[in-house]
Amino acid sequence: MSLNRVQLSGKDILEKDFKTAMRGYNQEEVDEFLDAVIQDYDIFKQEIERLQAENEKLKKNPVEQPRTRAPQPNTQVNYDVLKRLSNLEKAVFGKKFADSAE
Template sequence: MLSDKIKLTAKDILEKDFKTSVRGYKPEDVDKFLDLIIKDYETFHQTIEDLQHELMRLKKQASDDSYRRQPSQPSQPTPATGTTNFDILKRLSNLEKHVFGSKLND
């Protein structure tokens, strides 16, 4: 699970306390940067949550759709849109005329 791999949460970052030294960083700069990181973490977390919900919804929809299909009826291949057997035969005939020309009637 993803939560097992993530080491920090937005709360962990917010509550992190850095010790200062004589030549340390400005606490204001660190706080501003950590605020940006917290916002990113919250955004990432929300995005992950939304995607997990969408994935569950799609899996449920897919299982519902497969349940609705009736396995007793074999699926029929559908011809290309607007193409019928007549159209295919007509095309084949035209192709034969083009390739064989007058030899076809002999």
């Protein structure tokens, strides 16, 4: 969205005068709705300005992203775990199974 293409300002919406006709809209209801539109419009404009300022600041002072190390493969064998597994096999399957596996 380009700010150059924005057609209305909050002031334009506030000062808009609608012609009245028979059986037209309730003027108070329309005014309340337009007040809400104006508030939202102003909030959006402020947020756009804040983001543009933040964008310019980041362009001038880029933040260097922290570099993370690639995870190292775990090549170390945990002999304690292997010994416990061997003992568990002996307990579950019996000594003959553990001896035949070796």
